[in-house]
Amino acid sequence: GNSVTQMEGPVTLSEEAFLTINCTYTATGYPSLFWYVQYPGEGLQLLLKATKADDKGSNKGFEATYRKETTSFHLEKGSVQVSDSAVYFCALSDTGRRALTFGSGTRLQVQP
């Protein structure tokens, strides 16, 4: 079956530091890949997505590239801010099935 593995947190960084959150997946077919973010007290929000190999999703300074050869979709940001503190979820949806398979989530704490 499908599965998503992401690095455990919490990840604690200083403001303006470089961020990488690793995500790898196992899936049949050709999944679409997503990063969702959950800010404190709020619901999950789509951060970015990529629907095919070598696509790069980007939003709010975050980027992730769909790497089929390494089955990865690592999240990166060049300079984090305190407002980026949240829980980040990597997820996939398999071909023809819109339900999502999630990773366990990674909590990011950015200190001023």
Next chain:
Amino acid sequence: GAVVSQHPSRVICKSGTSVKIECRSLDFQATTMFWYRQFPKQSLMLMATSNEGSKATYEQGVEKDKFLINHASLTLSTLTVTSAHPEDSSFYICSASPPGGETQYFGPGTRLLVL
């Protein structure tokens, strides 16, 4: 963007009672909604797919008689936890996507505590 609401946001109940959780798409119609469950520090796990006007599709291991799903309209799905027990305590989250869309929009979740 699209908004999905859930009610209540938090509920505490006694063991043996039933609890209903509502999920509404506020500015779009959704023929399909999804119900997830999240245990502390764990991933969201899909429980069931709610289909408007037809029976829900449950994931393996999810008891359909315990977790009753009703999708009576294009903007409302309800999850009823029947005869709740302490092990049902969890965070329940719904999601929906507009027709033809791939992006899912999530509700803020409902935290259930069964005493």
